[in-house]
Amino acid sequence: MKRLLMLTLLLVLVSGVALFAAEEESLVIAVPWAGAELEAFLPVLRAFTDETGIEVTAITLRAEDLAVFLPAQFAAGITVADVIFMWGWFIEEKARAGHVLPITGVIDPADFLIGALDPMTIDDQLYGIAYTGKVKPGFWYRRSFFEEHGLAEPATWEEFVALLEEIAQIPGIVAPIASGNGVGWPLSDIAEHFLIAFGGPELHKALIAGEIAWTDPIVEAIFADRLVPLLEAGHFGEPTEWTMAKALWWGNDYGLFNMGSWLTGMVEDPEDLGVFALPGTEGIVFGIDYAFIPAYTQRPAAAKELINFLATRGQVIQVGEGGHLATYIQVPLEAYPPVDAMVAGLLVDMVALPDLDDTIGGAFQLAFWDQLKFLWVAPEMLPEVLEILEEKAQ
Amino acid sequence: MKQKLSRSLFLIPALALLSIFVVYPVVNTIYLSFLSPEGEFVFLSNYADILTRREIVNPRGFARGFAFGALPHNLLWTLIHLPLTVFLGLVLAVILRHVKGKVIIKSVIFLGMVTPMIIAGVLLRFIFDGRAGIVPAVFSIFGVAPRTLTAHPDTALIALILGSVWIWTGFSMVLYSAGLGTIPKELNEAAQIDGATPQRIFFKITIPMLKPITTVVVTMTLLWNLRIFDIVYAATMGGPGGATNVLALQMFFYAFRHLEFNSAAVVATVLMFLAMVAATPMIRSAWRESQ
Numbered sequence: 259m260k261r262l263l264m265l266t267l268l269l270v271l272v273s274g275v276a277l278f279a280a281e282e283e284s285l286v287i288a289v290p291w292a293g294a295e296l297e298a299f300l301p302v303l304r305a306f307t308d309e310t311g312i313e314v315t316a317i318t319l320r321a322e323d324l325a326v327f328l329p330a331q332f333a334a335g336i337t338v339a340d341v342i343f344m345w346g347w348f349i350e351e352k353a354r355a356g357h358v359l360p361i362t363g364v365i366d367p368a369d370f371l372i373g374a375l376d377p378m379t380i381d382d383q384l385y386g387i388a389y390t391g392k393v394k395p396g397f398w399y400r401r402s403f404f405e406e407h408g409l410a411e412p413a414t415w416e417e418f419v420a421l422l423e424e425i426a427q428i429p430g431i432v433a434p435i436a437s438g439n440g441v442g443w444p445l446s447d448i449a450e451h452f453l454i455a456f457g458g459p460e461l462h463k464a465l466i467a468g469e470i471a472w473t474d475p476i477v478e479a480i481f482a483d484r485l486v487p488l489l490e491a492g493h494f495g496e497p498t499e500w501t502m503a504k505a506l507w508w509g510n511d512y513g514l515f516n517m518g519s520w521l522t523g524m525v526e527d528p529e530d531l532g533v534f535a536l537p538g539t540e541g542i543v544f545g546i547d548y549a550f551i552p553a554y555t556q557r558p559a560a561a562k563e564l565i566n567f568l569a570t571r572g573q574v575i576q577v578g579e580g581g582h583l584a585t586y587i588q589v590p591l592e593a594y595p596p597v598d599a600m601v602a603g604l605l606v607d608m609v610a611l612p613d614l615d616d617t618i619g620g621a622f623q624l625a626f627w628d629q630l631k632f633l634w635v636a637p638e639m640l641p642e643v644l645e646i647l648e649e650k651a652q
Numbered sequence: 653m654k655q656k657l658s659r660s661l662f663l664i665p666a667l668a669l670l671s672i673f674v675v676y677p678v679v680n681t682i683y684l685s686f687l688s689p690e691g692e693f694v695f696l697s698n699y700a701d702i703l704t705r706r707e708i709v710n711p712r713g714f715a716r717g718f719a720f721g722a723l724p725h726n727l728l729w730t731l732i733h734l735p736l737t738v739f740l741g742l743v744l745a746v747i748l749r750h751v752k753g754k755v756i757i758k759s760v761i762f763l764g765m766v767t768p769m770i771i772a773g774v775l776l777r778f779i780f781d782g783r784a785g786i787v788p789a790v791f792s793i794f795g796v797a798p799r800t801l802t803a804h805p806d807t808a809l810i811a812l813i814l815g816s817v818w819i820w821t822g823f824s825m826v827l828y829s830a831g832l833g834t835i836p837k838e839l840n841e842a843a844q845i846d847g848a849t850p851q852r853i854f855f856k857i858t859i860p861m862l863k864p865i866t867t868v869v870v871t872m873t874l875l876w877n878l879r880i881f882d883i884v885y886a887a888t889m890g891g892p893g894g895a896t897n898v899l900a901l902q903m904f905f906y907a908f909r910h911l912e913f914n915s916a917a918v919v920a921t922v923l924m925f926l927a928m929v930a931a932t933p934m935i936r937s938a939w940r941e942s943q
Binding site for chain 2: 325623
């Protein structure tokens with residue numbers, strides 16, 4: 259009996275130690291991806307485990323969902339994961355409130371694209387990493403569709419408008435450009451593209467910094483002279499859920515589709531893809547996925563190891579899976595699949611810019627999405643739309 | 653005395669739970685609504701600020717016919733949705749009383765009610781879609797050009813309200829069906845012997861006998877209208893241009909997008925008081941019954 263008791267105690271002790279050890283050696287990471295996108299991320303985590311022996315569990319949590327419960331968790335001094343992918347503006351805000359673990363020295367900022375780590379840096383302290391990103395290059399088209407109808411990429415604004423008119427005449431076309439909808443971000447990408455093309459990268463940066471008003475004549479002119487006439491002429495389709503819009507565009511119901519570079523991983527034949535920016539565009543939005551370590555992680559050392567791996571060797575593996583562009587400058591061009599190499603080539607001679615609404619965030623982001631949905635169906639309401647955007651940008 | 657004491661003891665667990673999970677959050681929310689983001693006591697100035705914001709009440713919307721603000725949208729929702737669901741529920745319950753296969757028909761109507769509201773919101777988005785939706789397709793038979801009704805500010809709110817009628821009518825129909833079963837047959841038979849017409853029986857016997865059910869249906873529908881959130885969130889996110897925004901959604905935006913917890917507390921407190929007013933008839937009815 260005594261022996262049995264001793265054995266039981268020993269077993270409990272051993273399993274306790276095993277559990278403790280397992281807990282020490284495992285991390286949880288919250289990522290915004292699911293389905294195929296998550297499958298493309300898992301090889302990165304497996305490589306990390308192979309290298310360090312630390313197990314990592316990935317859980318899918320969208321930024322919209324994290325924004326709901328992270329503030330409460332942080333207030334209670336707990337966290338859902340050891341490493342979390344989140345909006346840049348949110349990380350900055352929480353870092354200022356002391357909820358984010360500083361990671362200065364974990365990575366070398368000189369190894370990253372210029373400006374990529376700016377949103378993560380506060381008073382020379384680094385609070386997060388810039389993982390890979392996606393560019394928003396402009397208008398995608400099917401090469402086969404352009405060839406079939408004798409269409410060509412435009413070199414001037416006039417040619418662009420003429421192209422739209424030509425596409426509109428093609429039988430079976432609903433509208434020249436598909437308008438992706440959802441919560442509203444696809445339309446914000448189009449608006450940003452117009453602002454960069456006709457206001458330049460400096461205007462884009464000034465709008466983010468709040469140095470220029472949305473009601474400023476320069477901004478108003480871009481909307482009134484470029485975007486609104488196209489909306490009034492019916493060159494943009496009615497806002498449709500963006501994955502449905504993508505399917506309709508791929509089925510040649512529309513000629514052009516403004517979307518991010520992740521589109522390359524969403525079509526049946528990426529080789530059939532062509533893309534062009536509005537003529538004269540000098541900047542390109544490079545939407546970066548940011549990650550941080552909450553101050554309440556129980557495993558800060560292991561979390562720092564993971565975040566270092568993600569920012570560096572992890573990016574090499576990730577870009578090889580397709581649909582991602584690295585912020586880590588040591589990633590060789592050969593690491594990219596051919597179609598992504600083409601997209602990466604779009605960054606050459608272009609100023610890489612942060613996503614406007616993701617950077618400003620908060621009330622403005624919601625208003626920007628919602629007001630653009632409104633503008634798309636009521637272009638005559640432009641003055642009110644800009645007035646509301648200015649109000650929310652304050 | 654001993655019996656009273658033991659009764660009180662049994663109440664303690666329930667009271668403790670209520671205090672922790674209901675009373676404390678309510679009191680704290682009301683207190684939060686009186687504070688500035690910096691924690692200073694500002695009493696009603698938060699209310700004056702929030703209740704005059706464009707997203708809560710938008711005077712410009714009344715002039716052009718859409719985007720009136722979250723508070724008027726909730727009221728409009730109630731004004732249209734409440735009478736429609738009560739009326740349809742009653743009519744369906746009466747019609748289906750003597751129909752063969754009524755259980756199957758009622759189950760089909762009730763399906764909307766058991767569908768998770770977030771799914772219902774997604775369904776509504778597709779039902780009203782100009783390219784794929786059944787409603788624009790039906791309209792097009794009558795020569796109306798198909799368009800996505802939830803994408804346009806002048807039709808988005810009414811589309812969601814009518815969609816929610818489909819979802820909620822099953823609830824009132826089931827309650828009225830149960831209520832009709834409780835009316836003694838003798839009353840109807842006596843009226844028939846006295847020569848009363850079916851219309852007279854309906855208005856003089858059925859409707860008055862269903863009064864307690866109507867109180868419940870009206871109160872529950874009012875409360876549902878006040879806390880409407882998921883349908884709007886999934887279908888339109890309150891847009892376009894705030895045309896379908898409602899109080900609960902705005903409260904969510906204030907709290908979790910704007911990170912303005914004091915503003916969210918103001919909307920939560922307003923909603924709570926509106927809900928209390930809405931629940932008063934049911935509470936009074938229950939009180940009278942207990943007396």
